[in-house]
Amino acid sequence: MNDSNGLGFYLPGALLLVAAALKAPALYRNPRDELLRSVVTLLVLATAVFGFTAIPTLVAVNRITGIPNAAAPVVFSLLTAFSGANIVLIFRWSSGPEDAERTRRRSRLCTVVTLAVIAAVNVLFALGDTPVERLRDLDTYYASTPYIREMILLYLAAHTTAAVTMTLLCRRWAREVHGPLRAGLTLIASGYVLNLLYDAAKFSAIGARWAGGDWDVLSAEVAPAFASVSALLVGTGFVLPLVSQHVTGQWDMWSRYVRLRPLSRELRAATRHSINLAGGPWTPIEIRLTQRESDIHDGILTVSPYLHAAVREQALRRELAAGRPADEAEAVADAAALARAVVLWGRARGGPEPAAPRAASPVLISPNTPSGLVRMSRALATSATVRSCRQAAAAEQGTPA
Known part of the structure; x- marks a missing residue:
């Protein structure tokens, strides 16, 4: 799968990079969101794993550094960091506010262990000797080389431990959960089962x-x-x-x-726009709704x-008597009182009649x-009761319904 042009690794890496870019604006707006920060970190590391594991990148790293197989500790470090980031994300994802401190301690411990393994991998590579460049079979070619052997076994042991931990946690x-989260x-979990198969193959x-x-x-x-398949499953599982x-x-x-459009239209004439957040057709729905x-x-x-209140109470009794559920009956009663109030307000606004006294307490519940x-x-x-109240108010004031 890791062909000479690296497309089998670059394409999924590009997809994960796009996913990270889509989450970046949210992280920019909420830089202290630990969960979001963990998600973006995971996606970036997954992208790096795909990018640096491709054959062209391995060759480029070795050529740029001038060290045969210098790409090996880079790849092993990224795989270790990716595994650690997965565990940290699961810790933060599955914990509630009441577990915040414990989650921070566990996350810090996982981060420290991950960094220690990465440091050891690079130290062991520096102590060893890998004079012959091996792009596909470094693990087996140097399986008996001092220090390089220990480096390979260390990263595989760390990778296996992370895979078992993630499988059990997930x-x-x-x-305990359902829907998209499940x-x-x-x-x-399926991705990490494949990771275990990866470790078993290595x-x-x-051993052979x-x-x-x-x-x-x-x-x-x-x-x-x-x-490759494992990284895609894991990345998709976190993003989904x-x-x-x-x-x-x-x-x-x-x-x-x-x-809310019918209610907005009903009150359009009475709205004074206490705030004005609209910014054209590209205004986000959060702002439109607000x-x-x-x-x-x-x-x-x-x-x-x-x-x-008397109008509302009369409409409420009528709806309850008709067998309507309490919350719907209250909504109809509130709507009926509001529809009548809008008619009376419109009539008073256009004539010399003084405004009615303000209610001493809120009339509407909804x-x-x-x-x-x-x-x-x-x-x-939709309510016939509301239409009846509106028409009655219009008739009382001598205006068309």
């Missing part, structure tokens, strides 16, 4: 060399294939729940924004002197929650 957590954890090839055999194909061909959460959140906000909800509350405040606003908006668009 499987245990996956039993799917993501299953992908990660150890088998090295010690015994005088030749199983180099396991190390040079089979193991890299396991590693985060992307799903983002998409779900965006969908929920757009849905609320659209469903603007709409602010305008709605501003409009309700404007017409509040014309809200009457605007206190986002879901209540949505139910109230739906009632304005």
Whole structure:
């Protein structure tokens, strides 16, 4: 799979780099978000693993440094760092606010151990001797070389330990969750099972060399294939729940924004735009929704002197008697009182009639929650009770409904 042009490694690496770039703006806005920082670090390290494992990159590193096989400790260090970053991310991902301090301690310990292994790998390489460049079979070619042998075994041992740890952590957590998070954890665990197969292939090839055999194909061909698929599964497993959460959140906000349109239209004339966040067609939905909800509350405040508890109570009794659930009945009653208040406010605004006295206490209940606003908006668009109150108010004032 690791062909001479490296496309089998560069292409998945590019996809992971794109995923990291997509998360970078969020990290720039929230630099102290430890979970987000861990995700971006993981994606960057995964990209580096793919990039530096490709044959053209190995050749380039060796040529630039002038040291045969200088790329080997670089690759081993990146693999070790990637494994450590996975464990740190799982620690931070699976812990709640009450476990923050313990998570920091475990993350620091994992980071220290990872850095120690990376340092040892590079020291052992510096102490050893690798005069012949080996791009595909360094593990087996130098399997009996002092210090290089220990370097290879150290990185494989660290990699195996991380794979076992991640597999157990992900499987245990996956039993407690559902949906995209469970799917993501299953992908990660599957990726680390392939990592274990990678380690098994490497150890088998090295053991065969010690015994005088030749199983180099396991190390040079089979193991890299396991590693490539594993990195994709692990990267996808981490990204999937985060992307799903983002998409779900965006969908929920757009849905609320659209469903609040009837209420926004009802209060359009009474809205004074206490804030103005709109910035054209490219305005994010978070800002659009905030603007709409602010305008709605501003409009309700404007017409509040014309809200009457008696109108609301009458509509509420009618809806409850008709068998409507309590929360929907309250939304219809609030919408009916609001529709009548808008008509009275419009009539007073256009004539000499003085404004009605402001209510001593809030009349409406639904605007206190986002879901209540949505139910109230739906009632304005669909309820016969609301239409009846609006028409009655218009008829009383002598204006068309």
